Amino acid sequence: MKVYNDCIPCFARQGAEAALAYAPDDSLLQQEVMRTVLRIAAEADYQKSPPEIAVEYFRAIIKLTGEADPYAEAKRASNEAVMKLLPQLRKEVAESDRPLETAVRMAIAGNIIDFGTPHGQKDNGLLDVIEHAVQSDMCLDAFAVFERRIEDAGLILYLGDNCGEAVLDRLLIEQLPAEKVVYVVRGKPILNDITPVEVPQVGIDQICRVVDNGHDAPGVVIGECSTEFRELFDGADMIISKGQGNFETLQDCGREIFFLMKVKCDVVAEETGLPLGSIFFQHSEACG
Amino acid sequence: MKVYNDCIPCFARQGAEAALAYAPDDSLLQQEVMRTVLRIAAEADYQKSPPEIAVEYFRAIIKLTGEADPYAEAKRASNEAVMKLLPQLRKEVAESDRPLETAVRMAIAGNIIDFGTPHGQKDNGLLDVIEHAVQSDMCLDAFAVFERRIEDAGLILYLGDNCGEAVLDRLLIEQLPAEKVVYVVRGKPILNDITPVEVPQVGIDQICRVVDNGHDAPGVVIGECSTEFRELFDGADMIISKGQGNFETLQDCGREIFFLMKVKCDVVAEETGLPLGSIFFQHSEACG
Structure with a gap:
C-alpha cells in the first residue's frame, strides 16, 4: 500500500509522539526530533508504503537521540x-x-x-x-x-x-x-x-x-x-x-x-x- | 506566544487541510502542498508565534497553487x-x-x-x-x-x-x-x-x-x-x-x-x- 495523502500529517503526529518517547526530558532535542521527521516526511517517496517511510525517520531519531528502545x-x-x-x-x-x-x-x-x-x-x-x-x-x-x-x-x-x-x-x-x-x-x-x-x-x-x-x-x-x-x-x-x-x-x-x-x-x-x-x-x- | 512542541504536528495537519482546499482536484499538487508545509515547518524558527510560521507556509501554498482565496x-x-x-x-x-x-x-x-x-x-x-x-x-x-x-x-x-x-x-x-x-x-x-x-x-x-x-x-x-x-x-x-x-x-x-x-x-x-x-x-x- 502506498502512502495516502492522509498519511502525511500522521507522520508528523508520530514524530511528535516519538519526540516525547525518545527524548522525554529534553525539549530542544524533542524539537530536533520533530524537525528531522518533518524533513524526512517532506522528501519521502510517497510510492513507498508508510512503514518504509517510518523506518527512515525512526532510524534518524535513534541516531539523533542515542536511544535505541524507549518502549x-x-x-x-x-x-x-x-x-x-x-x-x-x-x-x-x-x-x-x-x-x-x-x-x-x-x-x-x-x-x-x-x-x-x-x-x-x-x-x-x-x-x-x-x-x-x-x-x-x-x-x-x-x-x-x-x-x-x-x-x-x-x-x-x-x-x-x-x-x-x-x-x-x-x-x-x-x-x-x-x-x-x-x-x-x-x-x-x-x-x-x-x-x-x-x-x-x-x-x-x-x-x-x-x-x-x-x-x-x-x-x-x-x-x-x-x-x-x-x-x-x-x-x-x-x-x-x-x-x-x-x-x-x-x-x-x-x-x-x-x-x-x-x-x-x-x-x-x-x-x-x-x-x-x-x-x-x-x-x-x-x-x- | 512561541511555538509549543505540540504545535508542530498541527502545522502538518493544517497543511493537509490546506492541500485539500487549495488543490481540491489534483492529488499530486496536494502532495506538493504538504511537502512544502513540512519543509517550512521543519526549518521554522520556533521562537516565533504559530501564526508567524503559518503565514510562511500559506504564502508558499498560494504561490504553488495559484489559488489566492479558496475560502x-x-x-x-x-x-x-x-x-x-x-x-x-x-x-x-x-x-x-x-x-x-x-x-x-x-x-x-x-x-x-x-x-x-x-x-x-x-x-x-x-x-x-x-x-x-x-x-x-x-x-x-x-x-x-x-x-x-x-x-x-x-x-x-x-x-x-x-x-x-x-x-x-x-x-x-x-x-x-x-x-x-x-x-x-x-x-x-x-x-x-x-x-x-x-x-x-x-x-x-x-x-x-x-x-x-x-x-x-x-x-x-x-x-x-x-x-x-x-x-x-x-x-x-x-x-x-x-x-x-x-x-x-x-x-x-x-x-x-x-x-x-x-x-x-x-x-x-x-x-x-x-x-x-x-x-x-x-x-x-x-x-x-
Missing part, C-alpha cells in the same frame, strides 16, 4: 499484563464451539495493542476488546480455506506484530500444528513491535520455532529482510500476517496471505472498505 | 448564515439585564467559527454555542475595567478575526460608542479570516470605521503591519482582540489588551490554564 519497559509490561490473562482466555478457547475461530478472533483483538496508530491503545480494557471481538461480525468467507491450508501446510509462517498482542498470537499458535509454525519477529526495536528480546517474555519459543526478519521496519519490507527470512517467506505453504504494518507492506506482494488485524486508522479503513475498529480477516489470494 | 465562498456563506441570526440575537441583547456583557459573550461565542484550529467548527449549531456562551461561567474580574475603558477611550481598536464571527463583532460594536471604534481586518485572504472584501457582507463599515492591517498572518504580527495600522495600534486608548491567532501574536506585546476568544486547541488551553472550549475574557495589563 522496552512498556513492551515488557504489556506482555506481562496479557500473560496474566492467558489461562482464562485459553480456557475460553478450549470451551468454545469453534476453538480455532475463537483463537483467531482473540489474536485479531490483540492487535489493538499498538503504539504507532492514532486509534491503537495500550492494553487498558483489553479483556473488553477481546470479548467484543469474539462476539463481533467478521467476514469468515475465507475461513474454510484457512482451515484447509493449515491442514495441508508443511510450513506455516506467522508474521508477528506487537508485544502484548504476541501473547494472543501464542494462543492461536496453540490451536495450530505448532511444530509446523515459524513465528517471525522484527530484527530490531521499533515502537512496541516484538523483537527477539521479548520472545521469552511470552514463551512462544517454547512452542514453535522463532526467527527475526533481520529488519527494523514496523512492517515487512521483504527486499530488506534477511536471506533466512526471505527463504522462509518464499518456501512457506501458508502465511499468517498480523497487523496494519504488515498489511501495508505485504498487501501487494503477490503471495497468498491471511491478513489478521484491527482496522486502526482512516486510511486503512478506506483501503479495506471497513469501518475504523473493525476486525479484519482477509485471504489475499496469490496473484501475478 | 471565499465559505466566508460569504458563513457571514450570510450569521447575518440571518442577527435580528434575533440583537433582540436578546436588548432584552438582557446586562446588554454589554451579553454582547461580549456572543462575540466570544462567534469565535468558534474557525477553519484553522482542530476544534474550531463551521457554523453548524452556532445558536447552541451562543446560548451556551451566554449561560457559561466566565471570569469577569476585568469587566469593570472593560466598561471604564470604553467610557474613557477616545479610540477603541477592535481587532477582528473570522468571517461569520464578524457579525457578532458587529453586535458588540453596536453596544459600544461605535463612533470611537476602528474595526481591523486582515490585509489579505488567510483561512476564513475577514478581509476588506467581506466587510460589506456584514455591514460593519456602516457603523464604524474599518481598516485592514496590511498583513496576511492569521494573527497580528505588528512589525509586519502597515504604518496606518501601527499608528492606530500605538495611539489607541483601548484594544479589543478577538480569537486565538491574535492572542498568540499579541500576548507578549506589552500593551494593555482585552482578549476575547474561545480556547480551541490544547496548546492555548495550557497557555491560558483553561479547558478546551472555554470562553476567555482576559485583561492583559500593559507591562514593560
